Amino acid sequence: MKDIKELLPHREPFLYVDRLEKVTKEEIVGYRTYTDKEYFFKGHFPSYPVVPGVILIETMAQTGGAGIKAMDIVGDSLFFLATVEKAKFRRQVRPNEEVRFIITNLRVSPKMIRQSGKAFVGDELAAEAEWLCLVGDKPKE
Secondary structure: OOOHHHHOOOOOOOOOOOEEEEEOOOEEEEEEEOOOOOHHHHOOOOOOOOOOHHHHHHHHHHHHHHHHHHOOOOOOOEEEEEEEEEEEEOOOOOOOOEEEEEEEEEEEOOOEEEEEEEEEEOOEEEEEEEEEEEEEOOOOO
């Protein structure tokens, strides 16, 4: 499978997918370990660091986007998050925990991608959400 940096335009400190394990038309599975060195831990409850919920949602969307790119469904386009729905946070994610993201493709077309995702630490559900990304052309350089 391709390197994540070949699949996503994001770069440090905003690249949140470590690797993909599974990519099919129905499901994408990826992983991220948020190390204790992450920039957001310095200011997000510094005496009790937890991964912010918005970062978990962004990681789900990045995982889904990387999987779509790996399947080469929409070419060299960019995806822009348009909506987030049904977000629920069930368990805190702490520094150095590996999170498994299971993404379901609900609808994929040349103009939009609708996905849902779940984030797990071990077998415990940490977060879940649905989102819609609009597909856009890369700007000409």
